[in-house]
Amino acid sequence: MASRFLQKTASSFRGITARSSCFIRPLSTVNSLKEASPSIEGENVTPESLVPPPSTPLKRPIRQAVASAVEPITPYNITISKLMAAGLHLGHSTSLWEPATLPFIFGTREGISIINLEHTLVYLRRACNVAREVALRGGSILFVGTRPGFQELTIEAARYCDGFHVSSKWIPGTLTNRHQVLGRHAPPDPEDPGRPPKTYKPDLIVLLNPLEHKIAISEAQLNNIPIIAITDTDYDPRLVSYPIPANDDSIRGVELIAKVLSTAARDGLHRRKQLLDQKEKEKKLLRKQHSTKY
Structure with missing residues (x-):
């Protein structure tokens, strides 16, 4: 009995020592960390030390950071998913349906016509090719968007490709009677x-809301000016030269199309x-060769 009692006390004593060693280990590590870390008790904390230096980069808003991180949309990377994300597939009610838009309609859902974005992508790329070729040949492009919410994006698209814009109101006679309408504003x-x-006519017109610009379309037709327009399911696409079947009520969608067209014109x-710089270099080289020859 005595031996058993001695064995139990020995085992309990071993357990106590093991536990105490377990408790001692983290305390030793904490002490070592305290010794390794520099003490800040003796340092003087001033308000100037809490202010970051001027070289510290400022935090940008989340919207700007996301916009800079996302790849910009161009005529070369535009896809159907991006068109759908902008809401360009949503048409008008079936009660306002224009029969001429039947080839562009995918179907109807809850009384709303759904636009086939495969056709939208094809016609948008064709319009980009037209805008690029017009800019390549030195033509002027006029962006027209007067609907509320379209003014800023119209101005931005025109400035991006060094074009012109009408964002407030289309004055009747701007093309057919331009000498009297625009002559007083010309230098x-x-x-x-x-x-x-002198007054000049645009070589291409981009209409972002053609439903409100019947006069502008008729004047462009009289002057043989091609028109690129966003045609919804309630508008006849045969009235313009290069229709783009899409939703013309979505500000995001219209901004996307205007940005893609202005990017194509800027590429032109x-x-x-x-090409002009290359021709100028060739002329200088010919002059130099002619001067050295004689």
Whole structure:
């Protein structure tokens, strides 16, 4: 009995020592960490030390950070998923359906016509090719968008490709009677101030809301000016030269189409500048060779 009692006490004593060693280990690690870390009790904390230096980069808003991280949409990477995300597949009610838009309609859902985005993508790429070629040949492009919410994106699209814009109101006679309508706003001729100022016609018109611009379309047709327009299911696409079947009520969708078209026109301008620079270099080289020859 005594031996058993001695064995139990020995085992309990071993357990106590093991537990105490377990408790001692984390305390030792904490002490070592305290010794390794620098003490800040003696340091003087001032308000100037809490202010970050001017070289510290500022935090940008989440919207700007996401916009910079996402790849910009161009005519070369546009897809059907991006068109659907912008809401370009939603048409008007079936009661406002225009029969001429039947080839562009995928079906109907809950009384709303659904636009086939495969056709939208094809017609959008064709319109981009037209805008690029017009800019490549030195033509001027006019963006027209007067619906509420379209003014800013119309101006941005026109400025991006060095074009022109009408964002407030289309004045009747801007094309058919441009000498009287636009002549008073045109600068006078420096060589002959008495001569009436020159006014020019655009080579291409991009209509973002053609339903409200029947007069502009008729004037463009009289002057043989091609038109690129966003045609919804309630508008006849045969009235314009290059229709783009899409939802013209979605601000995001209209902004997407305007940005893609302006990017294509900017590519044409860049290509034109490269060709002109190349021709200028060739002319200089010919002049140099001619001067050295004689």
